Amino acid sequence: MLLSHKTSIRISQEYSNIIGHMCYAASKLWNVCNYERHYYKELGLEKYPDWYYQKKAHKGDLWYRQLPSQTAQETCKQLDKARKYLSLERYFHKEIARVQSVWYAQQSEKGIKYPRSSKHIRRLYRKKQNAVKDYLHKVTRWIAEYCRKEDICCVVVGDIRNIRKEKDMGHKTNQKFHGLPYNRLYIMLEYKLKLYGIQLIKQEESYTSQCSPLSPEVSKRYAEASNRKERGIYITDGVRFNADAVGAFNILRKYLSVSGKQKELSVTGLKNPEIIKVAA
Template sequence: MKIDKEQIPNGTVKEIELIFDAKHWKLMLCLSYENGEQPTTKKEGTIAAGDPGEIHAISAVSENGSSIIITGRKIRSIHRLRNKKIAELQKKMSKCKKGSRKWKKYNRAKQYILSKSEAQLKDCLHKTTKQLVDWCLEQNVKHFMIGDVEGVQRNKKKKRSKLVNQKLSNWCFGKLYDYLKYKLEAKGITFEKVDESYTTQTCPVCGKKKKPSSRNFICACGYSQHRDVHSACNILTKHLYGEFRPMKITNHKYLRIA
């Protein structure tokens, strides 16, 4: 493949990736580079908080009362299909002699599925984080906080079902953090991971703790809110006021990944 120097942008090339465009049936080069421009941090604007999830990839609220939920169902479906196909191939491989022609054939198919699903997941995460960054720009956000959920997956003392453990193992929150961080900072929005302990369980009105059993948090005192928006509100009010307080949501947006 011949590359014209004029097509290469000015800057320090950090990564070169060769990809195959299945739609147009051709090879393409993907360049990651630094153009030397330093983003200026916003001095004025609102503060927003987000809560990552397994069903909804991320939910966020701004102090002006706007909220957004970006569903993660497509990411879940990619994980489920990948796991199903990999399990079928591993079952077939277990019946073959390792290194045989059939075993190699199934192994190639396995590597292809893993590679394809990884590309699909990467695409979904990029689309998800871009939609959130666009929302932050609409709300003139200058600082974005997100709940740190790393301890949830690593808590080995807590007994969980096999299904829950599988869901947590498929939860790619680490990449979500990384993509959000560099995309927000490129727009001048500061990024911070904060403690999210009890934000899902605590009622901001009466202070009672309750584990929600559905997609809505409903308290005996009369307070109710979507559980992910409720958690994001608690993260935000704890940062702003040092305690959980109820927030009035005036504008809500729900997005799906196509």
């Protein structure tokens, strides 16, 4: 049974101009929202703006009013839907659950007690695997290319392969946490770095997110969990740092300490790390 077919239509110059204008307005709205997300602290915003905040904040803006309401909202949402790993996982989990509920309801109406998975569901699982694999390849390729350009000969990462063992943090968090393909990411990154002769070292990372970057060493003795005031912010002695940057900085410090290597490290850049969009 044919469910769909490809159709080509020819539109008038008037409609072509309208569509072109809407595309231009959407691109400008995207730029405004993207700029606001990158520089929200400099703009005086307390929290990172998500699409729901931006939808309300920019309703009166010129580019927002040039678009139908739903189209403008979807433009703001696209920044949340950028191909980040958790966004991909969230989308496919919801879509698979929706299709499964419809399929199983149809099968139960026919009296089938144990329905098999449909072709549509299997296709969604394949699509999810391919999308995640594509994203991981793009991320690891960008890191490898960056290291090659900057003449970096050694990359140190936190070893979190056993972090999920015997952990139960609730249904929603478990779905995010236990689904992260850490080992696959390590394998992809390691072989791409090897192509350029760069070594990948996995470092045990206990207390790296709790210790101050200004502490004498990274250990339980100097761990202050209370310094992480909220997601993404680490405050010590009245100085605010980005929490993820502090964790990465302390992983490197811990590796240098364990390996017996001496190197002067600067905390410059830990306050406002650069956000890089790897995959569109």
